[in-house]
Amino acid sequence: MAGLKYLSGFGNELSSEDPRCPGALPEGQNSPQVCPYGLYAEQLSGSAFTCPRPANKRSWFYRILPSVKHKPFTAVPSGNLTENWNEVEPDPNQLRWLPFTIPKSTEKKVDFVAGLHTVCGAGDAKSRNGIGIHMYTCNTSMVDRCFNNSDGDFLIVPQQGEILITTEFGKMMVEPNEICVIQQGMRFSVDVFGETRGYILEVYGAHFELPDLGPIGANGLANPRDFLCPVAWYEDRKVATGYTVINKYQGKLFACQQDFSPFNVVAWHGNYTPYKYNLKNFMVINCVAFDHADPSIFTVLTAKSTRPGVAIADFVIFPPRWGVADHTFRPPYYHRNCMSEFMGLIHGHYEAKEEGFQPGGASLHSMMTPHGPDAECFEKNSTAELKPERVAEGTMAFMFESSFSMAVTKWGLQTCQRLDKSYYQCWEPLRSHFNPNWKPSKP
Numbered sequence: 079m080a081g082l083k084y085l086s087g088f089g090n091e092l093s094s095e096d097p098r099c100p101g102a103l104p105e106g107q108n109s110p111q112v113c114p115y116g117l118y119a120e121q122l123s124g125s126a127f128t129c130p131r132p133a134n135k136r137s138w139f140y141r142i143l144p145s146v147k148h149k150p151f152t153a154v155p156s157g158n159l160t161e162n163w164n165e166v167e168p169d170p171n172q173l174r175w176l177p178f179t180i181p182k183s184t185e186k187k188v189d190f191v192a193g194l195h196t197v198c199g200a201g202d203a204k205s206r207n208g209i210g211i212h213m214y215t216c217n218t219s220m221v222d223r224c225f226n227n228s229d230g231d232f233l234i235v236p237q238q239g240e241i242l243i244t245t246e247f248g249k250m251m252v253e254p255n256e257i258c259v260i261q262q263g264m265r266f267s268v269d270v271f272g273e274t275r276g277y278i279l280e281v282y283g284a285h286f287e288l289p290d291l292g293p294i295g296a297n298g299l300a301n302p303r304d305f306l307c308p309v310a311w312y313e314d315r316k317v318a319t320g321y322t323v324i325n326k327y328q329g330k331l332f333a334c335q336q337d338f339s340p341f342n343v344v345a346w347h348g349n350y351t352p353y354k355y356n357l358k359n360f361m362v363i364n365c366v367a368f369d370h371a372d373p374s375i376f377t378v379l380t381a382k383s384t385r386p387g388v389a390i391a392d393f394v395i396f397p398p399r400w401g402v403a404d405h406t407f408r409p410p411y412y413h414r415n416c417m418s419e420f421m422g423l424i425h426g427h428y429e430a431k432e433e434g435f436q437p438g439g440a441s442l443h444s445m446m447t448p449h450g451p452d453a454e455c456f457e458k459n460s461t462a463e464l465k466p467e468r469v470a471e472g473t474m475a476f477m478f479e480s481s482f483s484m485a486v487t488k489w490g491l492q493t494c495q496r497l498d499k500s501y502y503q504c505w506e507p508l509r510s511h512f513n514p515n516w517k518p519s520k521p
Contacts, residue, residue, distance in 0.1 A: 082251055084306035084354075088288055093347035094248065094310040102345035108138050117344055118144045122246075124261055124285060124350040135261075135285065137348025139246060142314055143338055145265070151325055151332040158195040158493070161203060161210065161229075161329025163485035166492070170447055173486065174501035177438030178494060180238070180273040183217040190216050190241075190268035191225050191324055191331075194278075197490040198420065198442060200482035203229035203329050206283035209391050209480050211420050213440075214276050219269040222317050224340050226265040228327045230282040233379065233393055234258050235476060237424050237438050239274030243267070245352050246343045248308030254424055255474055257393070258354040259286055259379070265323065265340050266352070275438050277422045279478045281390050286379040289392075294363060300378045304359040307351045315339040357474060362399045368406050373477065383481060394477040396428070401469040408469070409459050412450030418484045419443045419477055426473025434504060435475075439496070445483045453507035 085092050095102045102117065104110045109119045117140040124135030178195070181188045193216035201208015210230075224244075234241075240253040245266040252258045254276075260266050262285075291298055320335040360378060365371045373394050381390045401408050421428075421441045428435050434452075435441060443449040451459070491497060 082249055083309045084250070085309060086303050086306055088302035088305040088353070089349055090302075091347070091349045092307055092351060093345075094308075095345040096310045096312050098312075099344045102140055103347060104140070113140055115140075115344060117141060120144050122263060122348075122350060124263070135350040137247075137346055137350040139343045140345040141246075142312065142342035142344065145340060147338075148323060148334045148336040151327075151334045154324070154331050154333045156329075156331045157192060158487075158489045159212065159326070159331065160196045160487055160489075161199065162487070163200055165488040166486070169486055169491060170444055172441070172443055172447055172449055172501055174435065174441040174498040175439045175490075175494070175496045176498050177436050178213045178215055178275060178440075178496055180215045180275050181217055183273070187218040188216045189218050189220045189223070190214055190270070191220065191223065192216065195489050195494065196487050197440065198484040198486045199280075200480070200484045201282060203282045207390075208282045209482050209484065210278075210280040210282075211478055211484070212278040212280065214278060215274070216268075216270055217273050220267045222319070223322045223324060224265045224267045225324045225326070226263055227260070227280070228263060228325055229329065230280050231262050231285055231381070232260045233279040233281075233286060234260065234276060235278070235422065235424065236274070236276040237422070238276070239270055239272055241274060241276070242269040242271075243352070244269070244311075244341055245308060246341060247346055247351050248311040250306070250308050250352065250354050252354050255358060256354055256356045257378070258352065260352045261285060261350060264352055267341070277440070277476075277478075279391055279393060281381040284381040284383070284390050286381050286393070289374075289377045289380045298361045298363055299375075300355060300360055305353045305355050307353045310343060310345050312342050312344045313339050314342060357395055357397060360395060360397055362397055364399050364401070365403045365406075368403050370403065370406060370408060370411055373410070373479075385481075388481050390480060390482070392477075392479045394479055396470055396473070396475040396477075398468065398470045398473065400466060402466045404464060406464070407459055408462075408464075409451045409455055412448065414446050414448050415443070416445060416481075418445050418480045418482060419449070420480075420484070421475060421477045424474040424476065426470065426475070428470075428473065428475040434498065434501070439498075441501075442484070442486065450505075452504035453509075456508065
């Protein structure tokens with residue numbers, strides 16, 4: 079949507095007023111006896127009150143009616159959204175999915191919430207420790223419906239079709255090659271403009287933050303100034319037929335009715351906000367001498383666990399960059415990992431598997447499951463001339479990496495009917511090059 083404005087910075091203390099109501103933010107205090115314009119003050123807390131200041135997250139809303147004014151919540155069908163990690167037996171195999179099917183609008187109208195499908199995950203929302211990975215496939219906008227996640231944060235990765243997200247903080251347009259984060263408890267609605275698909279990383283019990291840079295220094299990777307937050311926008315709209323608030327709570331969906339739009343926040347301030355980021359702004363660090371660096375150098379955001387250096391989940395990208403390493407096998411190495419690796423492809427061709435791994439599809443390499451370049455990639459890059467070259471030009475692949483051993487849902491293994499059961503065959507042509515008579519070449 080042309081004309082949308084944003085505030086920049088990651089985790090900043092921000093404030094915003096809808097220009098139609100100048101002076102809507104109270105001066106010098108959060109909760110005056112009477113707010114400007116007769117508004118209600120409401121705090122949204124994203125952390126415990128007593129968290130240390132660097133981790134303390136909260137925002138104040140000044141709204142036409144408070145969010146507490148609604149009818150009781152009642153359970154509604156959750157569809158293919160689940161937190162049941164025991165539906166089917168575990169599967170340690172390398173898994174790859176063909177592009178997930180988007181329903182045709184001529185056959186069935188499906189909005190963002192109805193189009194949520196859980197692929198895999200682990201942990202528990204009740205104990206506030208875990209992860210869920212979902213796909214969204216939809217074709218129609220949410221009308222007089224909003225969603226909020228009481229369980230955790232959504233990191234949304236659009237793959238096909240832009241999405242207009244209306245939040246209590248304002249509006250964000252998020253296009254493929256951008257991401258957005260809607261943090262726990264924030265109400266939002268999604269408008270789409272055709273057949274739409276994307277990926278969601280959900281974390282329970284932690285918020286996403288920028289990774290530490292260590293010896294990289296003060297700048298690099300995803301720079302804080304490139305994260306954008308919406309500006310205040312409100313609608314004073316009565317909905318006589320009922321406005322539905324859908325609440326994801328303890329892995330289930332609930333709905334309540336109210337007679338007004340929840341997007342009635344005239345002004346707000348705080349550091350607990352939704353935000354978006356354009357992946358083209360990522361400042362890539364890469365090897366310039368020899369060897370293939372670990373993919374952690376491509377981390378955009380991390381949700382830390384209580385163990386130092388171990389993430390509940392990392393969001394990692396594989397952006398266009400230069401490959402210049404000498405006497406090196408440049409693609410990713412063969413690997414067994416104590417972490418789980420879920421990969422998706424926004425557009426282009428992933429370097430380690432140029433065939434089979436398609437935009438809108440995915441792969442999962444579970445904990446300690448071997449993975450790496452397919453046979454064609456290995457043969458090609460073992461003999462390639464090592465000159466400077468562009469890698470992943472026109473491509474954006476990404477990875478959700480987690481310290482949890484994730485279970486795949488019944489929908490992911492069976493119902494979606496997109497599992498590529500021939501995936502293992504891409505490694506079958508690998509052959510032995512062992513030569514017991516090999517001698518090092520003379521200098």
